[in-house]
Amino acid sequence: MGEQSGGNKPLRIALLGCGTVGLQVARLLIERAAELAAQIGRDFEIVGVAVRDLTKPRPGIPADWLTDDAAGLIIRSQPDIVVELIGGLEPAETLIRTAFANGAAVVTANKMLLGDQGQELFAQAQSAGVDxxxxxxxxxxxxxVRPLRESLVGERITEIVGVVNGTTNFIIEQMATKGMAFDAALAQAKQLGYAEEDASADVSGRDAAAKTALLASLGFHTWVNSGQVYREGITALTPEDFQAARTIGCVIKLLAVATLSADGAVSARVHPALVPADHTLATVSGAYNAIFLESEHAGKLAFFGPGAGGVPTATAVIGDIVTVGRNRIRGVTTRVQVSERALPVQGMGQVASHYFLRFQVADAPGILARVGEVFARHNISVRSLNQASDADATGRVQLTALTHLVLEADMQACLAELSHNDFVNGELRMLRVWGL
Amino acid sequence: MGEQSGGNKPLRIALLGCGTVGLQVARLLIERAAELAAQIGRDFEIVGVAVRDLTKPRPGIPADWLTDDAAGLIIRSQPDIVVELIGGLEPAETLIRTAFANGAAVVTANKMLLGDQGQELFAQAQSAGVDxxxxxxxxxxxxxVRPLRESLVGERITEIVGVVNGTTNFIIEQMATKGMAFDAALAQAKQLGYAEEDASADVSGRDAAAKTALLASLGFHTWVNSGQVYREGITALTPEDFQAARTIGCVIKLLAVATLSADGAVSARVHPALVPADHTLATVSGAYNAIFLESEHAGKLAFFGPGAGGVPTATAVIGDIVTVGRNRIRGVTTRVQVSERALPVQGMGQVASHYFLRFQVADAPGILARVGEVFARHNISVRSLNQASDADATGRVQLTALTHLVLEADMQACLAELSHNDFVNGELRMLRVWGL
Structure with a gap:
């Protein structure tokens, strides 16, 4: 049971971080104070806003709320709820642990930290009796999060697939529609404010991997951390990839995929994938996110909405503050994992996918047979194979192959052999396919 | 505060109704007992299943669970949770009130009853201290329900639009794709099990209206009952409507629409509407449902999934049983309305829509001018007007008109005048348009 906030004293809320999201959370808490207090069932007050740089302008935030001593704010002001919107691993982790140690509940948007230290932090929250x-x-x-935690708790979810990073989704769209190279599309995304100056967590897939870890943990009632999520970013995508995708009626998306097999093994991965252009996932555009669930009893469920941005993200934080506030005044907490299991997480080698291969071979008799032999040796079952009608200036022809479901380990072994073969020249490109 | 279930005694669950949904709920409670008990945090037992007809076979349900005395089951077996899956107004209402009076929490799928008596039942639940x-x-x-009640509680939702009745969605699809008349499509839906023998609640829009009332109540933090929802069913739709829809790039859907205006007035309605074929709502097919939310801060959100069927619906019931069970063992309840207001509900006359009109006029000079005069007299601003190039055998030509946003009251007055005018002959058809 959580620590009950005494009497009818206002709930005390401390904000850590006042950037894109934090500023909007503060603004909503100020502007909608009366309505939110009614929803919580008690008045609240903001006991302070911890920032790194006290000199930066914070429009609408009373100057006497600001402090650059986050730990001191938590320890001295005895908040009921600490709202952590600093992001990243440190000092966020230490501050959250300080909050728990001081009996405060925590609301956070920090996927990186939870993807990395979620299990430990939730355990500490539970033993501290706070949310x-x-x-x-x-x-x-x-x-x-709530639908997975509560509405679908009686359900066996078998697959979670999502577009969960708006920045890369925007970049990929620019590459697809304008034929831009990755670097140019990234530069444009920064210019337009769709990407931060340091976009490495987005383009490397790290941000998506952390979210995938959380989705898999919630959906499958186990713990998956970011390090267990196989990850490929979008930096290697080329305009040729997008052209090739179009030839088979697909678009490219950076997908987050998590599966639970019938025998209870989890897989989790983030990588670019070809998606049939007529699949709903292919239509998720710009900064929008989408999550598709496949479940044993409820069938297919899908959720769409804005995946980023200060104001939309702030509303999710506010919803949490209200729920945590209501819990607090009743002296209860909501457990995050209601049925903990320690399911094995498969390595990427054990995951089966469809694959699309594109490579050049010498334009000579018998080459197709030799390619076929390599495929056969590695259990690669080919669904369709296409050979360009004309050789290029260097006497090579382009081959593309779409496979049936194939184990990643077999595909990697096949690629290794193909890349060392004398008849495969130039680029050898593999992209996974989802939704066939 | 709710009544706390004493000690570590198993939670006692009584099921009322064992039809399509009830049977699946019972089956899931049996098959997944261990997992669900872990999720609730306590063992549970089924103390009885009330049915109307004891002689009907109930595969998988132990015969000694069955009783045809529902009230007796509630009173004598002292359940912690009563799961009401009988549907309809009576005896469901009396049984739910009996459950509250006996200190039991209630989980129900009964939209008709809640749409009609929701405010009163929630008030009784609250004063009884049960969920x-x-x-x-x-x-x-x-x-x-949970996203509206909790995740988005800090949000100002301004519009809720949905396809919330799978039966009518299936019938409409048959009419659209196969050119079938309503009666034939309804007969086929019954044959295939998509419609019940008595499908009147579906085709009249009553089922959708009850859901709209609940969605508006939750989304706008007020109370709207089914009787306040303007309602037109699908029985008047004709193959010609579907043909005409296609000519302007639209499909027809039975839409549930609820809006909250800037000055705090609610509108709620269910009616067939033209929807642009490239809008995501137009792609919701068969027994699937979709709900779109427009919100001030979070922007556009959408939810897709199976809207009916015993097994999918049962999973939603199970999720509720788990949450209510968890509440029960902690002695707490979740309030349904966290911020009660009594917002005015507008009559349909005050609602603005785009309209599509289709009617025949005498093929004579000056008719278009006279039609234009009628439109002008009723403040109907026309976006496009089309006149067929040829008159039919009786010397009439077909006119179609698409309007800008127009008040329903103005449109109704315009239609009344048009239908009594000497130059409008034959059918005069109006369909509302959404998503332009």
Whole structure:
């Protein structure tokens, strides 16, 4: 049972971080104070806003709320709820642990930290008897954490597939529609404010991997951390990839995929994938996010909404503050994992996918047979194979192959052999395919 | 505060009704007992299943669970949770009130009853200190109640639009794709099990209106009952309507629409509407449901999933049982309305829509001018007007008109005048348009 906030004293809320999201959370708490207090069932007050740089302008935030001593704010002001919107591993982790140690509940949007240290932090929250809420950490404003935690708790979810990073989704769209190279599309995304100056967590897939870890943990009632999520970013995508995708009626998306097999093994991965252009996932555009669930009893469920942005993300934080506040005044907490299991997480080698291969071979008799032999040796079952009608200036022809479901380990072994073969010249490109 | 279930005694669950949904709920409670008990945090037992007809076979349900005395089951077996899956107004209402009077929490899928008596029942639940949960009452397996109640509680939702009745959605699709008349499509839906023998609640829009009332109540933090929802069913739709829709790039859907205006007035309605074929709502097919939310801060959110069927609906019931069970063992309840207001509900006359009109006029000079005069007299601003190039055998030509946003009251007055005018002959058809 949580620590009950005494009497009818206002709930005390401390904000850590006042950036894109934090500023909007503060603004909503100020502007909608009366309505939110009615929803919580008690008045609240903001006891302070911890920032790194006290000199930076914070429009609408009373100057006497600001402090650059976050730990001191937590320890001295005895908040009921600490709202952590600093992001990243440190000092966020230490501050959250300080909050728990001081009996405060925590609301956070910090996917990186939870993806890395979620299990430990939730354990500490539980032993401290306080809440740790994080709706904003996954897919921004889309309400996905509560549905997974509560509505679907009686359900066996078998697959979670999502577009969960708006920055890369925007970059990929620019590459697809304008034929831009990655670097140019990234530069444009920064210019337009769709990407931060340091976009490495986005383009490397790290951000998506952390969200995938949280989705898999919630959906499958186990713990998966970011390090267990196989990850490929979008930096290696080329305009040729997008052209080739079009030839088979597909678009490219950076997908987050998590599966639970019938025998109870989890897989989790983030990588670019070809998606049939007529699949709903292919239509998720710009900064929007989408999450598709496949479940044993409820069938297919899908959720769409804005995946980022200060204001949409702030609404998810506010929803958590209200729930945690209501819990607090009743002296209860909501457990994050209601049925903990320690399911094995498969390595990527054990995952089966469809694959699309594109490579050049010498334009000579018998080459197709030799390619076929390599495929056969590695259990690669080919669904369709296409050979360009004309050789290029160097006497090579382009081959493309679409496979049936194939184990990643077999595909990697096949690629290794193909790349060392004398008849495969130039680029050898593999992209996974989802939704066939 | 709710009544706390004493000690570590198993939670006692009574099921009322063992039809399509009830049977699946019982089956899931039996098959997944261990897992669900872990999720609740305590063992549970089924203390009885009340049915109307004891002689009907109930595969998998132990015969000694069955009783035809529902009230007796509630009073004598002292259940912690009563799961009401009988549906309809009576005896469901009396049984739910009996459950409250006996200190039991209630989980129900009964949209008709809640749409009619929701405010009163929630008030009784609250004064009895017990939970009343109803995720399955709206959009089957789609988790929409919790997101509205909790995740989006800090949000100002301004519009809720949905396809919330799978039966009519299936019938409409048959009419659209096969050119079938309503009666034939309804007969086929019954044959294929998509419609019940008595499909009047579906085709009249009553089922959708009840769900709309619940969605508007939850989304706008007020109370709207089914009687306040303007309602037109699908029985008047003709093959010609579908043909005409296609000519302007639209499909027809039975839409549930609820809006909250800037000055705090609610509108709620269910009627067939033209929807642009490239809008995501137009792609919701068969027994699937979809709900779109427009919100001030979180922007556009959408939810898709199976809207009916015993198994998907049962999973929503199970999710509620788990949450209510967890509440029960902690002695707490979740309030359904966290911020009660009594917002005015507008009559349909005050609602603005785009309209599509289709009617025949005498093929004579000056007719268009006279039609234009009628439109002008009623403040109907026309976006496009089309006149068929040829008159039919009786010397009439077909006119179609698409309007800008127009008040329903003005449109109705315009239609009244047009229908009594000497130059309008034959059918005069109006369909509302959404999503332009």
């Amino acid at each position: 740790l809420f994080f709706e904003a950490a996954v897919a921004g404003a889309i309400p996905i | 009343l949960f109803f995720e399955a009452a709206v959009a089957g397996a789609i988790p929409i």
